Amino acid sequence: MKKSIFIALACLLTLSVTAQGKWTPLDNSPMDMIYFPMDYPILKIRKQAPEMPGIKIIYSRPQKKNRKVFGELVEYGAVWRLGANEATELNLFKDLRIANTKIKKGRYTMYAIPFKDKWTIIINKDNDVWGSFAYDEKKDIVRTDVKTGKNEEPVEAFTMMFEKADFGANLLITWEDVKVALPFYF
Amino acid sequence: MNYPAGKLQRIVIVLCCLLLYGCHAIPEKKETKVDTPASLPVPRQESNNVVSMLDKSPMDIIYFPWEYPKLKMMGKIKTQPVFRVIYSRPQKNGREVFGAIVKYGEPWRLGANEGTEIEFFEDVTIQETKVRKGRYLLYCIPRPTDWTLIMNSDLYSWGLRINAKKDVFKFTVPTMPTDKTIEAFTMETEKTKEGALLWMAWDDTKVSLAIKTMDQ
Numbered sequence A: 001m002k003k004s005i006f007i008a009l010a011c012l013l014t015l016s017v018t019a020q021g022k023w024t025p026l027d028n029s030p031m032d033m034i035y036f037p038m039d040y041p042i043l044k045i046r047k048q049a050p051e052m053p054g055i056k057i058i059y060s061r062p063q064k065k066n067r068k069v070f071g072e073l074v075e076y077g078a079v080w081r082l083g084a085n086e087a088t089e090l091n092l093f094k095d096l097r098i099a100n101t102k103i104k105k106g107r108y109t110m111y112a113i114p115f116k117d118k119w120t121i122i123i124n125k126d127n128d129v130w131g132s133f134a135y136d137e138k139k140d141i142v143r144t145d146v147k148t149g150k151n152e153e154p155v156e157a158f159t160m161m162f163e164k165a166d167f168g169a170n171l172l173i174t175w176e177d178v179k180v181a182l183p184f185y186f
Numbered sequence B: 001m002n003y004p005a006g007k008l009q010r011i012v013i014v015l016c017c018l019l020l021y022g023c024h025a026i027p028e029k030k031e032t033k034v035d036t037p038a039s040l041p042v043p044r045q046e047s048n049n050v051v052s053m054l055d056k057s058p059m060d061i062i063y064f065p066w067e068y069p070k071l072k073m074m075g076k077i078k079t080q081p082v083f084r085v086i087y088s089r090p091q092k093n094g095r096e097v098f099g100a101i102v103k104y105g106e107p108w109r110l111g112a113n114e115g116t117e118i119e120f121f122e123d124v125t126i127q128e129t130k131v132r133k134g135r136y137l138l139y140c141i142p143r144p145t146d147w148t149l150i151m152n153s154d155l156y157s158w159g160l161r162i163n164a165k166k167d168v169f170k171f172t173v174p175t176m177p178t179d180k181t182i183e184a185f186t187m188e189t190e191k192t193k194e195g196a197l198l199w200m201a202w203d204d205t206k207v208s209l210a211i212k213t214m215d216q
Helices: A002-018 A040-045 B005-023 B068-073
Strands: A029-035 A054-059 A089-090 A095-097 A101-103 A104-114 A120-125 A138-145 A147-163 A168-185 B059-064 B083-088 B116-120 B124-126 B127-130 B134-142 B146-151 B167-174 B176-191 B194-212
Touching: A029 A040, A029 A147, A054 A147, A054 A168, A054 B146, A101 A138, A120 A168, A138 A168, B059 B176, B083 B176, B083 B194, B127 B146, B127 B167, B146 B194, B167 B194
Parallel strands: none
Antiparallel strands: A029 A054, A029 B059, A054 A089, A089 A104, A095 A101, A095 A168, A104 A120, A120 A138, A147 A168, B059 B083, B083 B116, B116 B134, B124 B127, B124 B194, B134 B146, B146 B167, B176 B194
């Protein structure tokens, strides 16, 4: 029964995009990818990169579009997919540490629970998921709080970047007038 | 044996000529191109103050089963996906695409920016060849009547320099015309009796790669 529903759904979704000749449009919140070291693929073809990247994050980038983001569009105290569409994906190419937890290399999903003065960052092991609708706390690997900082200029598109640090790398996350930094130790 | 001086001279000249010709005939070792900063994209500054702009050729991700993350969210599917593709989506913007901005007979990254990545979560079979689960760089050599799709092991690379020595699989598929012009380069997956079709389409051209899955 379940299988037939799935097949029906899969066919429906597929037919809706191919049979009518309506190919998938561009997404309003485009996907993007960041590496540590930043721009690893470019460094690689310039022969300036280490053999393997350290970290890769795949996320989607909603835009502010004159809306109030934190506290309204993104509610305080609720689990947020750290972007849009599919939940943000974290790829670790080596074992490392976040907060006090050692994490094995592999693929994980990231969420955040934003508050006014801090965000709780969540690393979870349930992959390939849409949004935070089916988020399962039991599959958490890490939960850690990071303090929020303020941007001088509001940031239009949700943005993540890596910055090199003495201890490894900082993941900088920013949108609107809020920024946070999550340390990765390696 | 004594050669008359003139004859000896001739022999020496002929030998020298042969030697020179021989040297010339040895195929020159292709030097690795020295990348000048102007010819390659520049990495963004690793700085707190630089806020990344949205990309003109946005990245996208497709799964098989199609819309897998949504199906999973809806509780319609419990197994892992079969494969997914991460690619960037350049737009036509009024330009001639195939044979023009994408040259026939030359490697194309099947998108823009970073090389396109295909990840199989299980072993599959393509054109009678077993393709082991894992990540591959996916690129293409387009021609008017067919495209050769190539899976390569040189991952996490920008798409402009493809190391063909690391090619793992090559599959050639015929091109088909589209019903109408497709503005943004698009990939989709479609379920078939034997597994999946991976569709790729841009401008007036589309191709599909048949992927047989295990449970079929």
